[in-house]
Each structure stands twice: as structure tokens, then as C-alpha cells.
Amino acid sequence: MTPPDSAALPLPFPFAAIAGQPQLRQALLLAAVDPGLGGVLIEGPRGTAKSTAARALAELLAGAPFVTLPLGASLEHLVGTLDLGQALAGHEVRFAPGLLARAHGGVLYVDEVNLLPDALIDSLLDVAASGVNRIERDGISHRHAARFVLVGTMNPEEGALRPQLLDRFGLCVRLHNIDDAAARTAIVRARLAFDADPQGFRASHAEAQGALALALGRARATLADREALPYDDAVHAAVGALCLSAEVDGLRADLVMLRAARALAAWEGTDAITEAHVEQVAEAVLLHRRKPGSAPPTAAPPLAPPPRDMARAADGAPSAPKGTDDADWGAMPPEPVGIERVKPLRPLIAAAAEAAAKKA
Structure with a gap:
């Protein structure tokens, strides 16, 4: 067969x-x-x-x-x-x-x-x-x-x-x-x-x-729709406060947190991004970026199910808009390395000169 x-x-x-x-x-x-x-x-x-x-x-x-x-x-x-x-x-x-x-x-x-x-x-x-x-x-x-x-x-x-x-x-x-x-x-x-x-x-x-x-x-x-889901200064302030509390490097965490809050607002079908959206996505954004010893954000409730009106027939699902992120990748912190003690140079030079004289 x-x-x-x-x-x-x-x-x-x-x-x-x-x-x-x-x-x-x-x-x-x-x-x-x-x-x-x-x-x-x-x-x-x-x-x-x-x-x-x-x-x-x-x-x-x-x-x-x-x-x-x-x-x-x-x-x-x-x-x-x-x-x-x-x-x-x-x-x-x-x-x-x-x-x-x-x-x-x-x-x-x-x-x-x-x-x-x-x-x-x-x-x-x-x-x-x-x-x-x-x-x-x-x-x-x-x-x-x-x-x-x-x-x-x-x-x-x-x-x-x-x-x-x-x-x-x-x-x-x-x-x-x-x-x-x-x-x-x-x-x-x-x-x-x-x-x-x-x-x-x-x-x-x-x-x-x-x-x-x-x-x-x-x-x-x-x-x-680039103009959908606006947000105010309070949302920006909430993002900045959470990232500062986590002691993150660079601004990538701020940018990702705003995008994640916008995605959550779109999922929930709301008209604007709120501080509650920021709080709900903060832990997923900061978990792998937080410096040891910094304070984690308050636990947020899990993602809510889609609203009833979102279960109605929808048009095709276009690809998500392309995003750009030009923030610096950051740099690794300096790490100590082992140092081997070096012997003094003068005795070594003198011994080499003596050996050369004997060969001559």
C-alpha cells in the first residue's frame, strides 16, 4: 500500500x-x-x-x-x-x-x-x-x-x-x-x-x-484608523510613573505600554484609552524589563471577554498598522572580570639581557 x-x-x-x-x-x-x-x-x-x-x-x-x-x-x-x-x-x-x-x-x-x-x-x-x-x-x-x-x-x-x-x-x-x-x-x-x-x-x-x-x-x-482611540495627559503620566517605578532602561517600555493599552481599548470596544487600560497591561510590559528590587504594579484583572456587540458580523480583518520604534536598544551594564597579577617587568628584562650576553 x-x-x-x-x-x-x-x-x-x-x-x-x-x-x-x-x-x-x-x-x-x-x-x-x-x-x-x-x-x-x-x-x-x-x-x-x-x-x-x-x-x-x-x-x-x-x-x-x-x-x-x-x-x-x-x-x-x-x-x-x-x-x-x-x-x-x-x-x-x-x-x-x-x-x-x-x-x-x-x-x-x-x-x-x-x-x-x-x-x-x-x-x-x-x-x-x-x-x-x-x-x-x-x-x-x-x-x-x-x-x-x-x-x-x-x-x-x-x-x-x-x-x-x-x-x-x-x-x-x-x-x-x-x-x-x-x-x-x-x-x-x-x-x-x-x-x-x-x-x-x-x-x-x-x-x-x-x-x-x-x-x-x-x-x-x-x-x-490612526485617529481612533485618543488618550490624554493622564494616560501619559500613568505610563511614565509605572516605567519609572520599574526603573526600566530607555523608552521602549513606555512605547510598548501605550501600544498595548491601545490594543486593549480596541479589544474592549471603548472610545478612548484610559488609565485602567494602562494598569491592566503594565505587568506584561514590565515583567522582563523591571530592575531587581523595583516595585511591581498593582495586579490588574485579566482581559475581559469581547463585548456582545463585537460578536456581530464584522468585515474582513485587515492587518494591524505598521508601527515604528526608533528607541535605543540599550547597552549591557558593565560586569567585573578577573584580573591576573602581572609580574614586574624590570627583573624579566634584566634576565633576558643576561641570557643574550651569555650567548654572545
Whole structure:
């Protein structure tokens, strides 16, 4: 019997059924509303729904691809390179797209991002923030749109990212093992029900899934209007106070916090950005940027479900507007290094001169 050309992909677990991780749901939805935030870094132990949630998010974006960056990927594999087949055939110099091109309009998932080479992470984060992939190598000068939701995961026990790279992730969520027996039981039952009957389980959550997808499309359309969702000086003051309290470096945290608050306001369908929106997104913005010993913000309630009017039929979901961020990447703080005591030079010079005289 001839095997099929490709095995059918397993059905994703519905995003609406993910329970027990409200901060994770909020961060992923905000990044989907505005991919220009720079993606989401998820820290936590194994088995805390990191990959499940990322895969489920892609399904909310109609027709969106879900692309995984493997650990052994090269820079050429990521950004693209010269099409060797065309070049060797003597036709022309042509660009061969990489994973960034494939992920356009969808979700790019990077497991164990802290184990990737710094050069690879740097290129990845640069494109995630700008939405454009620029290639100047191998005789190629090319650029293409690469707007995607970046989701990176890591286990801090296996190594950390440098401060510059951490700062370039827009949002960060730190997951913990669920220590409530009832919550664990509910999550396990839901997973077993999905594994036993994926179609039936998804059908039972279809209405909630549809409401989330429509709300996401409406929020993206709102952000496309540059004049929508104004904010006043009180919002600016709240952002500045929270960033100063966290003792962050540079102004990237301020910019990301304002964008995240705007994405949240668009999700909730409000007419303006308020201080409450800022407070609700502050922890995800500051968690990976806060200096040790600085005061964390007051805990905010999780992301509210989409309003009823957002579940109505919506037009197409356009891509989020491109954002620019010219803030300095920052610099690593100086670190002490070991110094070996050096022997005095005069005795060494005298010994060398004596040895040279004996040879003469």
C-alpha cells in the first residue's frame, strides 16, 4: 500500500477552551490585535499550555499560517537566501523566501528561544517589530512584508536571554504550575474530552470561538484608523510613573505600554484609552524589563471577554498598522572580570639581557 503524500495535521485545541492561564490569553490576544508590539515571550515549566495556546491563536486569524522555527535553523533558513537552483541553472539571481516570509499574516512560534544564537534572535525580533524583512547578502538586495505574531517560549532553568534581547520582546508572561486541585481537574478533563472527540469538543466551543475571531477582526480594524482611540495627559503620566517605578532602561517600555493599552481599548470596544487600560497591561510590559528590587504594579484583572456587540458580523480583518520604534536598544551594564597579577617587568628584562650576553 502506498503511503499518503502527507499526513493530515491534527486539529488544534480551541483557544476559547484554554483555562487556567488568563495572563497568557491576554498577552496573546493583544499581540494578535497589534503584531507591532513585538511578540510575546512566555516563561514557564513544561506542560503549561504554551505551544497549545500559540497554535490555537493562529486559528482565530482566518487562514493564518502557523510556522515553527526549529532550534537548528540557520540565518538563511530564517530570513531567506539566494535560490541556488536558479543560479546554477544560469537563469537569474532570485530570492528564495525563508520562514519569515512563510509566517506573514500568521503566527511564528519559537520554542526554547533562549537556546537560539543571539544573531538569529536579533534578526527575528527586528523583523517582528518592523514588519519588514530586509536582505542584503549573497548578491541579493530584497525586502518583503513579514507581519506576524511572534510567540517565543523558554524555561529559565535552561538559560536566560541577554537584557537587550529581552527588552525587544513586547510582552512577557511568566507561567507557573497550577496548584489548585479543582482547576487541575477541570483542565485535565477538558484535554481528555478533546483527545477522545476533537470534532465534538470543538463544536461545543464553536460559538465562543466565533465571537473571539470576530472581536479580533473588529479590534484590528479599529487600530487601522490612526485617529481612533485618543488618550490624554493622564494616560501619559500613568505610563511614565509605572516605567519609572520599574526603573526600566530607555523608552521602549513606555512605547510598548501605550501600544498595548491601545490594543486593549480596541479589544474592549471603548472610545478612548484610559488609565485602567494602562494598569491592566503594565505587568506584561514590565515583567522582563523591571530592575531587581523595583516595585511591581498593582495586579490588574485579566482581559475581559469581547463585548456582545463585537460578536456581530464584522468585515474582513485587515492587518494591524505598521508601527515604528526608533528607541535605543540599550547597552549591557558593565560586569567585573578577573584580573591576573602581572609580574614586574624590570627583573624579566634584566634576565633576558643576561641570557643574550651569555650567548654572545
